[in-house]
Amino acid sequence: MDQESKLIAIIDDDEAMQDSLRDLMEAAGLAARCFGSAEEFLQSDLYGKAACLIVDIRMPKMSGLELQARLKEEESNVPIIFITAHGDARMRIQAMRRGAVEFLAKPFDHRLLLRRVRAALEM
Numbered sequence: 001m002d003q004e005s006k007l008i009a010i011i012d013d014d015e016a017m018q019d020s021l022r023d024l025m026e027a028a029g030l031a032a033r034c035f036g037s038a039e040e041f042l043q044s045d046l047y048g049k050a051a052c053l054i055v056d057i058r059m060p061k062m063s064g065l066e067l068q069a070r071l072k073e074e075e076s077n078v079p080i081i082f083i084t085a086h087g088d089a090r091m092r093i094q095a096m097r098r099g100a101v102e103f104l105a106k107p108f109d110h111r112l113l114l115r116r117v118r119a120a121l122e123m
Contacts, residue, residue, distance in 0.1 A: 012034070012056040015036070017056070037062065081116050083104050083108065
């Protein structure tokens with residue numbers, strides 16, 4: 001797998017969370033790029049190329065679940081790991097039924113996130 005095919009897209013409107021997750025991925029030897037919104041990601045050159053998405057559930061304009069639905073409509077099979085400080089059982093069930101790899105509540109165990117990202121990259 002070349003470096004671009006291993007690229008992780010981090011989609012979260014919280015810049016501190018973006019920085020933290022990018023640092024975590026890079027410390028683990030993974031390339032990551034951050035986006036402040038689902039729209040920013042969809043308009044980027046990385047759309048359709050990312051190997052895995054780490055997506056916040058609650059974001060302005062388009063939520064993480066709405067992004068997931070759009071990707072499914074476009075028949076994208078990119079693995080998605082959701083992170084949220086505001087999730088509930090209904091959201092988790094919806095995300096997982098649509099094929100999410102994981103649904104983690106903030107604060108989450110960074111080792112668990114890395115394990116899930118690595119597993120997603122193996123898919």
